[in-house]
Amino acid sequence: MTDVASYYAGRRVLVTGGLGFIGSNLALRLAELGARVTVLDCLLPGQGGDLYNLHGAEGQIDVRIGDMRDAGLCRQLAEGQEVVFNLAARTSHVGSLQAPLDDLEMNCRAHLCLLEALRACSPGTRVVYTGSRSQYGRARYLPVDEEHPQCPTDINGVHKAAAEAYHLLYWRLYGLRATCLRLGNVYGPRMPVRDHRHGFVGWFVRLAIEGGTLRVYGDGSQKRDLVYVDDVVDALLLAGASPAAEGQVFNVGSGQPVAVGEVARLLVQAAGQGRVEMVPFPEEDASIEVGDFYADCRKIVSVLGWQARTGLAEGLQRTVEFFRQHRQHYLS
Amino acid sequence: MTDVASYYAGRRVLVTGGLGFIGSNLALRLAELGARVTVLDCLLPGQGGDLYNLHGAEGQIDVRIGDMRDAGLCRQLAEGQEVVFNLAARTSHVGSLQAPLDDLEMNCRAHLCLLEALRACSPGTRVVYTGSRSQYGRARYLPVDEEHPQCPTDINGVHKAAAEAYHLLYWRLYGLRATCLRLGNVYGPRMPVRDHRHGFVGWFVRLAIEGGTLRVYGDGSQKRDLVYVDDVVDALLLAGASPAAEGQVFNVGSGQPVAVGEVARLLVQAAGQGRVEMVPFPEEDASIEVGDFYADCRKIVSVLGWQARTGLAEGLQRTVEFFRQHRQHYLS
Numbered sequence: 001m002t003d004v005a006s007y008y009a010g011r012r013v014l015v016t017g018g019l020g021f022i023g024s025n026l027a028l029r030l031a032e033l034g035a036r037v038t039v040l041d042c043l044l045p046g047q048g049g050d051l052y053n054l055h056g057a058e059g060q061i062d063v064r065i066g067d068m069r070d071a072g073l074c075r076q077l078a079e080g081q082e083v084v085f086n087l088a089a090r091t092s093h094v095g096s097l098q099a100p101l102d103d104l105e106m107n108c109r110a111h112l113c114l115l116e117a118l119r120a121c122s123p124g125t126r127v128v129y130t131g132s133r134s135q136y137g138r139a140r141y142l143p144v145d146e147e148h149p150q151c152p153t154d155i156n157g158v159h160k161a162a163a164e165a166y167h168l169l170y171w172r173l174y175g176l177r178a179t180c181l182r183l184g185n186v187y188g189p190r191m192p193v194r195d196h197r198h199g200f201v202g203w204f205v206r207l208a209i210e211g212g213t214l215r216v217y218g219d220g221s222q223k224r225d226l227v228y229v230d231d232v233v234d235a236l237l238l239a240g241a242s243p244a245a246e247g248q249v250f251n252v253g254s255g256q257p258v259a260v261g262e263v264a265r266l267l268v269q270a271a272g273q274g275r276v277e278m279v280p281f282p283e284e285d286a287s288i289e290v291g292d293f294y295a296d297c298r299k300i301v302s303v304l305g306w307q308a309r310t311g312l313a314e315g316l317q318r319t320v321e322f323f324r325q326h327r328q329h330y331l332s
Numbered sequence: 333m334t335d336v337a338s339y340y341a342g343r344r345v346l347v348t349g350g351l352g353f354i355g356s357n358l359a360l361r362l363a364e365l366g367a368r369v370t371v372l373d374c375l376l377p378g379q380g381g382d383l384y385n386l387h388g389a390e391g392q393i394d395v396r397i398g399d400m401r402d403a404g405l406c407r408q409l410a411e412g413q414e415v416v417f418n419l420a421a422r423t424s425h426v427g428s429l430q431a432p433l434d435d436l437e438m439n440c441r442a443h444l445c446l447l448e449a450l451r452a453c454s455p456g457t458r459v460v461y462t463g464s465r466s467q468y469g470r471a472r473y474l475p476v477d478e479e480h481p482q483c484p485t486d487i488n489g490v491h492k493a494a495a496e497a498y499h500l501l502y503w504r505l506y507g508l509r510a511t512c513l514r515l516g517n518v519y520g521p522r523m524p525v526r527d528h529r530h531g532f533v534g535w536f537v538r539l540a541i542e543g544g545t546l547r548v549y550g551d552g553s554q555k556r557d558l559v560y561v562d563d564v565v566d567a568l569l570l571a572g573a574s575p576a577a578e579g580q581v582f583n584v585g586s587g588q589p590v591a592v593g594e595v596a597r598l599l600v601q602a603a604g605q606g607r608v609e610m611v612p613f614p615e616e617d618a619s620i621e622v623g624d625f626y627a628d629c630r631k632i633v634s635v636l637g638w639q640a641r642t643g644l645a646e647g648l649q650r651t652v653e654f655f656r657q658h659r660q661h662y663l664s
Contacts, residue, residue, distance in 0.1 A: 101441065101444055101445070104436075104441060108440065109436060116433075150482070151497075152501075154501070159494070162440075165483075166490065169484075169485070169486070172619075173619050
């Protein structure tokens with residue numbers, strides 16, 4: 001297995017979307033490992049990007065606020081990077097139906113701009129792109145492996161799949177050393193908790209901490225694949241450091257399906273407050289609901305030696321503690 | 333089987349990309365059937381759109397030169413249409429690698445604009461979208477049916493697949509009555525013959541008529557699925573008229589694989605001039621070459637009763653005759 005710590009020490013690494021939920025957790029870890037980290041983020045309102053996410057590491061990370069659709073900026077940032085973690089994205093599924101053209105801009109155009117810059121300036125760079133389970137749509141079989149057809153149920157999923165395809169094409173056609181991860185429902189510190197548009201977990205975290213009512217749609221039995229952000233950061237670091245990952249697609253999930261109602265129950269337990277209520281599906285959400293989903297993660301286990309290590313109860317506990325500690329910033 | 337002729341008589345029909353190769357053949361047929369046809373085309377240089385393609389039907393077809401990315405124009409044109417044939421596209425594979433952002437604009441953004449307009453103004457409209465065999469990439473098995481995975485080998489294929497997914501989503505989410513066809517190598521009158529960027533058949537047609545050398549890449553044994561444009565127009569008309577086609581994807585090909593070298597030989601024979609030469613693959617084309625490809629078309633045969641009727645020798649003969657007759661416009 002690749003020695004990740006020594007691999008990143010002193011290396012030049014770019015994290016796009018690095019002020020967002022997963023990006024900031026990754027950037028903080030990279031800084032700890034001694035990497036020379038640059039973060040690019042456009043701080044798109046309502047998309048999870050937040051300067052406070054790098055709180056405590058000010059001065060250790062080079063933060064650039066800018067738009068990845070700016071070809072000149074991309075070329076400037078691409079130059080000399082050794083590893084690029086390409087995490088910039090709009091992540092809301094419902095939002096992608098309300099504003100499909102905005103989703104296209106950030107989830108397709110921006111990635112083509114970055115890839116064109118890397119092709120021109122830095123074709124040997126390692127690139128890790130984060131796709132999503134939404135690329136698969138409804139599971140035709142469970143658990144869902146990487147060969148499962150991609151039939152997204154919303155515009156966001158279509159664009160995430162297209163951007164993944166770009167990365168794999170630039171690998172095949174131009175030798176850009178790309179790896180694509182398809183992430184399950186990632187949760188943990190710095191996740192978006194301001195509204196329910198970015199997934200139910202963050203919204204439930206907030207409600208539990210505030211002692212509110214966690215409204216579970218349907219009977220709460222629909223299964224999801226929750227994976228703790230520190231485990232996802234491990235997967236990203238391994239993917240960026242492993243030659244065996246080049247040109248590959250990997251599912252990244254816990255491999256442990258959990259019912260949405262159970263997540264709500266565990267959060268109320270972790271917070272010691274709040275209550276769970278079952279309500280019917282709102283129409284807008286029902287239309288893009290995918291039913292049970294959990295991923296087959298045997299490929300990343302066997303090729304990269306990665307495995308989710310954080311149990312759900314523990315991960316939710318740590319998440320609640322983080323947001324309680326930083327309540328004034330994230331919840332006020 | 334649907335009575336296509338009586339279905340379209342008097343109906344309001346929009347053809348996007350209607351000055352292009354397939355769009356113009358379709359618009360001419362619709363006008364013959366007595367439909368009230370509007371054509372939208374932006375006459376993008378080098379993309380096959382040509383006012384002369386509607387030569388002979390001037391006054392019978394309402395031609396609008398405009399950009400489908402213009403939301404206001406889309407709303408204006410969408411209003412009151414009964415059937416929309418959405419054929420507007422950039423079609424060059426090599427071109428999509430040279431200008432991926434331009435490909436994104438025309439093959440993704442433009443379609444989202446049209447679909448948003450239809451959703452807002454005309455949600456009951458029948459829409460037929462034309463995708464392409466390039467969505468499949470290299471065939472994992474032959475013949476390729478509609479369930480075959482989509483792994484495009486170029487940016488154009490990625491975007492064609494994304495736009496197809498939009499249409500199917502708008503059907504599922506908003507009830508827009510969409511049908512998607514995946515076309516093989518379409519050939520016939522009005523096809524682009526000015527350069528080799530839009531497929532080898534048109535370029536070979538030109539060379540044969542000019543008595544030039546038809547350079548076949550490799551050993552010429554790679555198989556393609558050529559389908560004559562009149563047969564494709566039949567498929568489009570059936571798709572737009574058949575309730576059974578709504579929400580469906582259909583391959584449209586001849587079902588008769590033919591070697592590229594054989595196409596060249598038949599064209600030289602049809603033209604009575606020109607010669608065939610085998611040459612090694614140029615690097616740029618080799619990188620996106622997909623190997624043998626031919627489609628399994630049993631689904632459209634069984635659901636819509638469509639079948640390609642024009643034999644290859646006959647279709648090529650008619651094509652050569654058309655371009656000889658209109659040589660001054662298309663070949664000078």
